[in-house]
Amino acid sequence: MPTYDVLIVGAGLAGLNCARELHRHGVSCKVIEASDGVGGRVRTDEVDGFLLDRGFQVLLTAYPEAQRVLDYDALDLRSFYDGALVRFDGAFHRVADPLREPLAAPSTVFSPVGTLGDKLRTLKLRQAVRSPDLAALWARDEITTRQALTERYGFSDTMVRRFFEPFLGGILLDPDLGASSRAFEFYFRMFTEGDTAVPARGMQQIPEQLAAGLEDHTIQLNTRVQRVAPGTVTLETGAEVEASAVVVATDGPELAYLLDGFDPPASRSVLCLYYAADEAPTDDPVLVLDGEGGGLVNNLVVMSNVSPHYAPPGKALVSVSVIGNPTQSDAEVETSVRAHLRRWYPAAGAWQHLKTYRILHAQPSQAPPALSPPERSAKLSDGLYLAGDHRTNASINGALVSGRRAAEAVLADLGVPV
Numbered sequence: 001m002p003t004y005d006v007l008i009v010g011a012g013l014a015g016l017n018c019a020r021e022l023h024r025h026g027v028s029c030k031v032i033e034a035s036d037g038v039g040g041r042v043r044t045d046e047v048d049g050f051l052l053d054r055g056f057q058v059l060l061t062a063y064p065e066a067q068r069v070l071d072y073d074a075l076d077l078r079s080f081y082d083g084a085l086v087r088f089d090g091a092f093h094r095v096a097d098p099l100r101e102p103l104a105a106p107s108t109v110f111s112p113v114g115t116l117g118d119k120l121r122t123l124k125l126r127q128a129v130r131s132p133d134l135a136a137l138w139a140r141d142e143i144t145t146r147q148a149l150t151e152r153y154g155f156s157d158t159m160v161r162r163f164f165e166p167f168l169g170g171i172l173l174d175p176d177l178g179a180s181s182r183a184f185e186f187y188f189r190m191f192t193e194g195d196t197a198v199p200a201r202g203m204q205q206i207p208e209q210l211a212a213g214l215e216d217h218t219i220q221l222n223t224r225v226q227r228v229a230p231g232t233v234t235l236e237t238g239a240e241v242e243a244s245a246v247v248v249a250t251d252g253p254e255l256a257y258l259l260d261g262f263d264p265p266a267s268r269s270v271l272c273l274y275y276a277a278d279e280a281p282t283d284d285p286v287l288v289l290d291g292e293g294g295g296l297v298n299n300l301v302v303m304s305n306v307s308p309h310y311a312p313p314g315k316a317l318v319s320v321s322v323i324g325n326p327t328q329s330d331a332e333v334e335t336s337v338r339a340h341l342r343r344w345y346p347a348a349g350a351w352q353h354l355k356t357y358r359i360l361h362a363q364p365s366q367a368p369p370a371l372s373p374p375e376r377s378a379k380l381s382d383g384l385y386l387a388g389d390h391r392t393n394a395s396i397n398g399a400l401v402s403g404r405r406a407a408e409a410v411l412a413d414l415g416v417p418v
């Protein structure tokens, strides 16, 4: 391998944004990636004409770093409805942000998802997360999300149970709502400031766009790194590669494997099941939440209602999320999920199960004090730097920020003005 200024381990969003930033400043780098493609946890498979994101996830268009580095028009973003359908007591109940979906305001005000007081509290929450600048928002006292909802904002138990547990539980992959209030308030601000979207042709378009901005041959796929040290990377083959700087941009558990002295962060897990249906069970691109709890299904969305490219003509693609890592086998989970879905939509009995993704490390745990401070240092020692969502927060934005910060730390040490 020829010599580069910087070696980056991992072509997830953090590693790619690090490479992009170095490239912008004329610093050569090589990204070494163990798997067969770019994107890390943001990948999409094509199966029988369906686009299956490896786990249901969305881009919040208000993410500041994503706005900085991504070309949204080229991604051809398709937006979700600004609200949700919540299932309880045998029916679906619509809730929406009345400021963003004014037509839904009456049904939201009268929906039994929460009390009238809860609806007013939602407006108060909206105001509270939007008024300070982002730095001040991240500096607020860190408590759990559940404490923030009940003690800081005063929501009723019913509202927390029916709406926030499945909604935020699906984002934080933590239906117990033990994750940091800092993460919750940041995501909530992002939801209110922009759209919830996916690229028309799948989430992997995001890392593909970042990779396309790099010079050819910057990324080396199918190459696992075995060990890292300041200025040196040892490949699985035993070969050693040297550079002025090494940036480790893997997930947290892999970092703990590659480097001594790091405890792996606890992982939040999720299963995503995909079904093909002859007819979509809902008409709009809306998130459907389980407001009853106790079952495996947390949320469902018809991805082909969000973007028709997700399914071949005449078919619908249904994505179902199960939070956690149940002890049952994938086949047993599928049986339970289907039984659950049949109570919601009788036609679900005929849906074709396409695939189940069981993602053990979907996000690092963000239980307090995980985000105190909200950003951890990008420089470990001379010649060794860290990126990845475990340095910031578990989001597309957090991963992108961590990559840029690592690049900035490298550039500073190389004497390159930023």
Ligand SMILES: Cc1cc2nc3c(=O)[nH]c(=O)nc-3n(C[C@H](O)[C@H](O)[C@H](O)COP(=O)(O)OP(=O)(O)OC[C@H]3O[C@@H](n4cnc5c(N)ncnc54)[C@H](O)[C@@H]3O)c2cc1C
Residues within 6 Å of the ligand: 009, 010, 011, 012, 013, 014, 015, 032, 033, 034, 035, 038, 039, 040, 041, 042, 054, 055, 056, 057, 058, 059, 060, 171, 223, 224, 225, 226, 249, 250, 251, 254, 270, 359, 361, 362, 363, 387, 388, 389, 390, 393, 394, 395, 396, 397, 398, 399
């Ligand atoms: C199912 C799911 C749903 C999510 N939902 C959302 C959402 O809706 N919105 C949101 O903003 N965020 C969401 N996230 C979080 C977001 O996707 C992640 O925070 C982000 O993608 C992490 O990027 P990263 O670059 O830090 O790490 P990763 O994507 O994990 O990238 C690390 C890369 O390093 C490579 N690597 C690991 N070990 C080695 C090695 N030894 N040698 C070489 N390469 C190696 C890996 O193959 C991988 O490509 C979700 C994540 C998942 C999984």
